[in-house]
Amino acid sequence: MILVLTHINTIFLSLSIFQPASSQADHIATLTNYFIVAAAFILLVVTGLLIYVILRFKAKPGDAEPRQVRRNKKVEAVMIGVPFLMVAGFFIYTINVMQEVHPPAGNQVPDVIVTGHQWWWEASYPGTGAVTANEIHLPVHKKVLLQFSSSDVIHDWWVPELGPKMDMMPGRKTHLWLTINEPGVYEGACSEFCGEQHAWMRIRVVAQRQDEYERWLQQKSQPAQEPQHPLALKGEAIFNLATCGNCHTIRGTAAQGQSGPDLTHFASRTEMLAGMMPTTEDNLRDWLTDPQQVKPGAHMPRFIFEQDSINALVAYISGLK
The missing domain is CATH 2.60.40.420 (Cupredoxins -  blue copper proteins)
Incomplete structure (x- = not known):
């Protein structure tokens, strides 16, 4: 906070x-x-x-009515x-x-x-x-x-x-x-x-x-880099399996959704959630764990992921630079 x-x-x-x-x-x-x-x-x-x-026309005892100027x-x-x-x-x-x-x-x-x-x-x-x-x-x-x-x-x-x-x-x-x-x-x-x-x-x-x-x-303008780390590769598989690509685009992959932000180079941005917080792995982890807790009313649905799956997703998305 x-x-x-x-x-x-x-x-x-x-x-x-x-x-x-x-x-x-x-x-x-x-x-x-x-x-x-x-x-x-x-x-x-x-x-x-x-x-x-x-000051000029302040009334004094015994003053007569001031002269009236009409024009x-x-x-x-x-x-x-x-x-x-x-x-x-x-x-x-x-x-x-x-x-x-x-x-x-x-x-x-x-x-x-x-x-x-x-x-x-x-x-x-x-x-x-x-x-x-x-x-x-x-x-x-x-x-x-x-x-x-x-x-x-x-x-x-x-x-x-x-x-x-x-x-x-x-x-x-x-x-x-x-x-x-x-x-x-x-x-x-x-x-x-x-x-x-x-x-x-x-x-x-x-x-x-x-x-x-x-x-x-x-x-x-370049497509997303292929993940190299095993945890990031697991995150890519989860991203595709969980239908994240229905809302988000990651160019160079099967994810071609149009209703959410393009994530091709997500990790190169200094801020996330339209300026709400810096782009860090901890903030990304909180967001993936419970979007409505972080930004109530946002159109990002909450997926019930195990912690290992969230860590894998964080590793994958954090590598999109």
């Missing part, structure tokens, strides 16, 4: 729209800062006028004109930001196709065999097109440091452009309530230099 709480704190501390890490986020952060400055200006003006009126065209012009100009200016600037952040995708083939599931993310890379879950790799200094859809309910992709949110709806494709400025790891989350484990539908974007990204793509 302490490990999970520490992990939660680390994630939330890293979520901020005021640390833009993409050109799209830069535009949004600039617009947000202008809004904050304008709001602070209005607050100061209103507060200052309020204090002035209280003052100059004051009225300022009161109407300044807000109008501010609203018009923000309207025009917001339209420009929208055009910079959300240009149409046209017929361009997306660089990454992201599909939302309850409660995990699937990412496939057209033109390659690479498929991953929850940990999405992207190149830096390159404008990439992400395509979004959902396999079940409405989800919402949001990585605050990378810019805008994007809804993901069943039967509909949406798109988002990203140009990430610097290599790094950027955390996000589903920001549309989507069920019991909505809070543990985290996003982890790994931004890499182009050469590193291409090596990652090449590696993740």
Whole structure:
């Protein structure tokens, strides 16, 4: 529990729209800062006028009724004109930001196709065999097109440091452009309530230099390595016998399920269960022993395995790198 709480704190501390890490986020952060400055200006003006009126027109014993001013065209012009100009200016600037952040995708083939599931993310890379879950790799200094859809309910992709949110709806494709400025790891989350484990539908974007990204793509396009250790070989047999392959894909094997995450390179991911915990053998063992205890409501059924069988499965899945 302490490990999970520490992990939660680390994630939330890293979520901020005021640390833009993409050109799209830069535009949004600039617009947000202008809004904050304008709001602070209005607050100061209103507060200052309020204090002035209280002090200037404070009633004193023997005071007559103050002189009533019914018309003052100059004051009225300022009161109407300044807000109008501010609203018009923000309207025009917001339209420009929208055009910079959300240009149409046209017929361009997306660089990454992201599909939302309850409660995990699937990412496939057209033109390659690479498929991953929850940990999405992207190149830096390159404008990439992400395509979004959902396999079940409405989800919402949001990585605050990378810019805008994007809804993901069943039967509909949406798109988002990203140009990430610097290599790094950027955390996000589903920001549309989507069920019991909505809070543990985290996003982890790994931004890499182009050469590193291409090596990652090449590696993740390869089929799974054949297990060598006897315990891992036993785990592979159990995996196939227990019909795990009906839900999960392990490329290069008979497992071709589509409803669960692709496990071909599962052990190369730093986190499991959509960012809920680090990918370790102990966490994997707990998950295989009782998925509902670890992540209540998850669609992973509980198989009643003997401990030896669980150890074999852990050895097999931990070797999928």
